[in-house]
Amino acid sequence: MKYDYMCSKCGIFEVEHSMNDDAYTLCSQVRDRLIELNGLEKMAEKEIKASGISLPKKDCKCNVTRDITGGNGFVLEGDGWYKDGYGNKKSSSDDKE
Numbered sequence: 001m002k003y004d005y006m007c008s009k010c011g012i013f014e015v016e017h018s019m020n021d022d023a024y025t026l027c028s029q030v031r032d033r034l035i036e037l038n039g040l041e042k043m044a045e046k047e048i049k050a051s052g053i054s055l056p057k058k059d060c061k062c063n064v065t066r067d068i069t070g071g072n073g074f075v076l077e078g079d080g081w082y083k084d085g086y087g088n089k090k091s092s093s094d095d096k097e
């Protein structure tokens, strides 16, 4: 199950965890979970930054609010879908050389 956790300081972070887990309430919990999910436990702070993975700020003590990301209809998954057929330009038939 994926959830969006929103920190007023750090932004929104998508975190995957079990429905049975308690919702995180603190930004630092979200950060810890994201570090775990991304296998960053052994990485130094600057390596994490260099990796481009966005995490909540290290010392953030804000509360977070949770939204469930359904993934249906709302999330636009980049530019994958139209390459599979939708929006294909007709380029083969009339374009003889």
Ligand SMILES: [Zn+2]
Pocket: 007, 008, 009, 010, 011, 027, 056, 057, 060, 061, 062
């Ligand atoms: Zn935060």
